[in-house]
Amino acid sequence: MSAKQKILVARAIFPDQLADLESTYEVISNQADDVFSPDLLRQHLASVDAALVAGSERIDASALADAKHLKIVANISVGYNNFDVPAISKAGIMATNTPDVLTDTTADFGFALLMATARRITESERWIRDGQWAKWSIVHNPLGVDVHGSTLGIIGMGRIGQGIAKRGLGFGMKVIYNNRKRLSEADEQACGATYVDKESLLRQADHVILVVPYSAESHHLIGAKEIALMKPSATLVNIARGGIVDDVALAAALKAKTIFAAGLDVFEGEPVVHPDLLKLSNVVLAPHIASASEKTRRAMVALAIKNASEALKGNRPPSLINPEVYKAK
Ligand code: 8YV
Numbered sequence: 001m002s003a004k005q006k007i008l009v010a011r012a013i014f015p016d017q018l019a020d021l022e023s024t025y026e027v028i029s030n031q032a033d034d035v036f037s038p039d040l041l042r043q044h045l046a047s048v049d050a051a052l053v054a055g056s057e058r059i060d061a062s063a064l065a066d067a068k069h070l071k072i073v074a075n076i077s078v079g080y081n082n083f084d085v086p087a088i089s090k091a092g093i094m095a096t097n098t099p100d101v102l103t104d105t106t107a108d109f110g111f112a113l114l115m116a117t118a119r120r121i122t123e124s125e126r127w128i129r130d131g132q133w134a135k136w137s138i139v140h141n142p143l144g145v146d147v148h149g150s151t152l153g154i155i156g157m158g159r160i161g162q163g164i165a166k167r168g169l170g171f172g173m174k175v176i177y178n179n180r181k182r183l184s185e186a187d188e189q190a191c192g193a194t195y196v197d198k199e200s201l202l203r204q205a206d207h208v209i210l211v212v213p214y215s216a217e218s219h220h221l222i223g224a225k226e227i228a229l230m231k232p233s234a235t236l237v238n239i240a241r242g243g244i245v246d247d248v249a250l251a252a253a254l255k256a257k258t259i260f261a262a263g264l265d266v267f268e269g270e271p272v273v274h275p276d277l278l279k280l281s282n283v284v285l286a287p288h289i290a291s292a293s294e295k296t297r298r299a300m301v302a303l304a305i306k307n308a309s310e311a312l313k314g315n316r317p318p319s320l321i322n323p324e325v326y327k328a329k
Contacts, residue, residue: 005312006069008044008051010036011076012261013301021305024175025050025312038063045070050308052076055288060084064091072311074304078102078291079241081214085322095321096307100159101299102291107163109265109290110239114152114207116284117263118233119144123281145206145233148172153205155198155221156212156240157183159251160211164209165191176201202229207237214241223248230259239290251276254283265290 004026009018012033021027023051028044030036032159035056036044045051046066053059061084064070072094075083080097088095090252116122119140127133127142135141154161154167157179165175175193177183177202188195202208208230212218222236223246230236236259238245247268254277261282270288277283291300307317316326 005049006047006143007308007312008053010041010044010051010053010057013052013076013296017298017301017305024309027328038318041080042066050074050312052304052308053082055079055082058084059088059095061087064088064093067091067093072096072308072317074311074317075306076300076304079213080321081241083321089322089325092325094311094317094325096304096311096317096319097321098300099319101303102296103159103163105293105296106160106172106290107167110160110164110209110211110237111167113263113284113286113290114209114235114266115147115263117237118147118207120282122259122284126281145235147207150174150206151176151204153177153196153201153208154193154275155179155201155208155210157193158211158213161209161211162187162191162193164211165193168192173207176204196307198226201227202226203231205234206231207235209237210240210244212240212244214243218244220244220246222246222250224253227253228255229260231259232258234259235261235263239265240324242267247274247277251280251283254280257282265272 007021009027009029012031018029028048040056042065045063049069050072051070052074055308057084059073070093073088075097078097078099083095085095087304124142148171150173152173152175154165154177157177161177167174169192176196176199177193178196182195212221221244227249250262251274254262263284265286266288273285291297307319310317319325
């Protein structure tokens with residue numbers, strides 16, 4: 001009997017999913033969940049046929065330097081800015097992500113963060129815990145801005161952006177969007193969204209939400225200049241990636257109250273949060289949890305496993321990012 005194929009699982013996964021994987025493959029797991037150093041990651045990648053990784057693992061030429069048997073890197077994530085795709089393709093390795101399975105969970109969270117930001121929910125909770133409730137007043141306790149009937153501006157109108165737009169319709173919002181590519185008329189109608197240029201969106205929206213993939217092009221897409229276009233009563237929500245917003249410029253704007261508030265699930269330099277943001281009360285902070293329901297995280301892991309196992313059987317993995325590398329049997 002031939003030896004089992006070998007898989008690296010670079011972050012902790014659900015124990016039953018790991019046990020299933022171990023019944024078919026030799027597995028190097030990391031249930032302790034300590035992020036591998038670049039050296040250790042390179043060493044592990046040198047010994048396996050497939051790897052399941054997440055945003056914490058940077059997969060580039062240096063990580064792949066000794067990866068002689070590696071056929072696939074399967075990201076447990078839809079975003080794949082942790083992948084240097086040209087370098088992975090150059091090494092003849094397939095790369096996959098986990099689209100679709102997280103769309104609704106992530107759209108739910110985007111909307112939840114928008115609501116929490118507009119209605120100052122986390123700040124209100126701190127207010128109670130700090131014993132402030134006795135100071136309740138009609139005009140002074142945490143007063144928010146409305147969500148229903150307002151204008152929602154979505155930057156990045158992929159599957160998740162469209163999911164957020166549909167939720168906005170339920171709140172009677174006017175939905176405007178900006179995207180590299182305009183949607184088809186049918187898709188625009190399905191989510192009741194109107195295309196506008198970025199500057200008009202920033203000027204008109206009461207709530208701006210960012211759902212664009214990170215790239216050199218989208219780095220600091222929202223900086224001091226863009227924030228200055230927003231209404232003083234507006235909120236800014238980022239569930240996309242750290243680096244799309246200039247966090248220093250945002251902290252300065254929040255401190256000066258040139259916008260009302262921000263809700264952030266992603267940060268430049270995660271897991272470190274800029275200290276200025278930590279000091280502000282008009283920002284809601286979340287630790288990159290937009291896809292984090294158990295059902296969805298399980299579905300993401302299952303899809304990554306499916307991608308890896310299909311590749312190891314010589315089949316085309318369902319969510320292949322670099323099809324030029326796939327050689328049909
Ligand atoms: C992941 C995400 O949890 O899918 C994405 O793009 O940002 C999250 O769902 C995170 O990237 C961990 O890999």
